[in-house]
Amino acid sequence: GEEVAxxxxxxxxxxxxxxxxYCAPIKGHxxxxxxxxxLKNEFKFLISFQNENVFDETGMPKExxxxxxxxxxxxSLEIQATxxxxxxxxxxxxxxxxGYTFGSGTRLTVV
Amino acid sequence: AQKVTxxxxxxxxxxxxxxxxxxxxxxxxxxxxxxxxxxxxxxxxVFLIRRNSFDEQNEISGRYSWNFQKxxxxxxxxxTASxxxxxxxxxxxxxxxxDxxxKLIFGSGTRLLVRP
Numbered sequence: 318g319e320e321v322a323x324x325x326x327x328x329x330x331x332x333x334x335x336x337x338x339y340c341a342p343i344k345g346h347x348x349x350x351x352x353x354x355x356l357k358n359e360f361k362f363l364i365s366f367q368n369e370n371v372f373d374e375t376g377m378p379k380e381x382x383x384x385x386x387x388x389x390x391x392x393s394l395e396i397q398a399t400x401x402x403x404x405x406x407x408x409x410x411x412x413x414x415x416g417y418t419f420g421s422g423t424r425l426t427v428v
Numbered sequence: 429a430q431k432v433t434x435x436x437x438x439x440x441x442x443x444x445x446x447x448x449x450x451x452x453x454x455x456x457x458x459x460x461x462x463x464x465x466x467x468x469x470x471x472x473x474v475f476l477i478r479r480n481s482f483d484e485q486n487e488i489s490g491r492y493s494w495n496f497q498k499x500x501x502x503x504x505x506x507x508t509a510s511x512x513x514x515x516x517x518x519x520x521x522x523x524x525x526x527d528x529x530x531k532l533i534f535g536s537g538t539r540l541l542v543r544p
Contacts, residue, residue, distance in 0.1 A: 348530060350531055350532070352532075352534075357467065357471070357517060357537075358536065358537065359534065359536050359537070360519070360532075360534040362531050362532075362533075365529065365530070365531055372529060372530075373529040373531060406471065408473065410532070412530065415461045415478065415480075415523055415530070416478070417463070417475075417523075417532060418475075419472070419473040419475075421471070421472045422471060422472070422473075424471075
């Protein structure tokens with residue numbers, strides 16, 4: 318299909334718990350990007366993949382965040398030991414030839 | 429380094445007024461793409477336009493128009509005869525290969541409020 322599917326739409330975690338977010342990119346798109354948006358403000362780039370390989374991880378907080386894109390599986394973004402400041406909407410986008418399609422986002426609330 | 433600046437944090441207009449949202453960008457790349465996105469209160473990102481660095485023609489789509497000027501590194505967005513449904517946060521973004529490894533660099537957004 319022509320949609321980027323992000324699941325779940327909402328996720329609530331207690332501080333210190335693990336959170337895992339999923340993104341199914343559009344078939345045929347080579348790039349996947351993850352962004353964090355806090356309070357509908359700025360988009361912070363986290364990580365990108367070219368197929369299943371990490372392409373750019375300059376935005377990833379290395380200590381608690383990890384991400385994967387494996388063949389024939391949705392991409393995932395995992396946050397170990399969530400903190401209150403991780404509360405945000407996480408957007409995934411897939412891209413081919415400078416065309417970017419965004420998913421509808423996962424709202425993570427850490428309580 | 430690449431950067432997108434949207435100096436207007438918030439704009440409030442009355443319905444039917446015209447409004448222009450400013451966007452200034454920086455890049456060392458000669459090939460790049462510029463984008464505008466709308467984020468309504470529901471939260472999704474709605475794609476509005478993509479422009480490449482070799483195409484400086486202005487574009488009009490209904491009530492929306494875009495003015496791309498390489499000389500001033502600007503890509504401004506005008507809404508003519510604004511409507512309440514135009515109320516949203518609007519983001520300008522830039523992508524290039526060498527400087528940004530294809531990721532979209534977003535501006536900080538302009539919140540537009542259209543009052544009835």
